[in-house]
Amino acid sequence: MTLGSEAKNHGQRGLVLIEDLSNGKERFAVPVLLSPRQKVDPAVFDYFRYSPRIVDAKKIIQTQHSPSGTGFDCSCQGTCLDEFGCDCSSRVYGKDGRVSNVSVLMKATVRECSSSCACDLWCGNRVAQKGPCYPVEIFARDAKCGWGVRSSVDIPEGAFVGEYTGELINDDEAALRKDNTFLFETVIGMETYTIDAKFYGNYTRFINHSCEPNVKVANVCWDACQDQLVHMCLFSVKEIETGEELTIDYGDAWWINKKFPCLCESSSCRYRP
């Protein structure tokens, strides 16, 4: 992590606290920007460890789920795409790697090709597994909401914008965690697990809630294993302009028992008294 001993000016966008929170682990730098007008506590960056992938410290995937035996593999030569009549295509991604109909994303798990498929790495059914390519920055939103994430470029609709990463833990351990702010449920096979991004994760754990979000979470699989880990993958559901904040809907289960109102400012806000 590059911590600026003196925050540097970053054009109009703010002062750079950290030049690249990912420390070279993403295709692009993930700067953290302070604002002279918005005081936000930077203490999180003292303990937060950046991980572009799920952290399986308890070896849940390795020991509890068979690494062999694929639930899904193809024998295609070259690329898999719906338009080539390929049966293994998830029928979600277009030729440009974007989702043409974002409403289908939330309906069923998207099965991308895996290492046990015969197709090439550039097959059209491998998108989220290759990692994000739209640069973002973490910025001081305001004292109440804390940090937020905004785009550094224009993002088209249907684009993959990142995977929610963090520590993979079982439900018993999740129940013991004191802070449930960063918990996100996932599944492996028939069992439910939790991803906790409080201490380990990537920029997606800084994405704030909106009742009218521009990003939605979809279930995506790409591991060559019968009981595949379902990755929580974020896709833009509308065009996002440079400088616009990325937001997701945390859902009713997250907002239950929260002692503060939603500050999303949407006219259709559901969590404001």
Ligand SMILES: C[S@@+](CC[C@H](N)C(=O)[O-])C[C@H]1O[C@@H](n2cnc3c(N)ncnc32)[C@H](O)[C@@H]1O
């Ligand atoms: C997953 S974190 C998002 C990153 C967070 N802003 C930070 O600085 O670490 C969720 C927390 O952000 C704040 N937050 C996010 N969206 C909000 C909203 N719409 N209204 C109020 N607070 C929000 C709340 O403090 C919430 O507990």
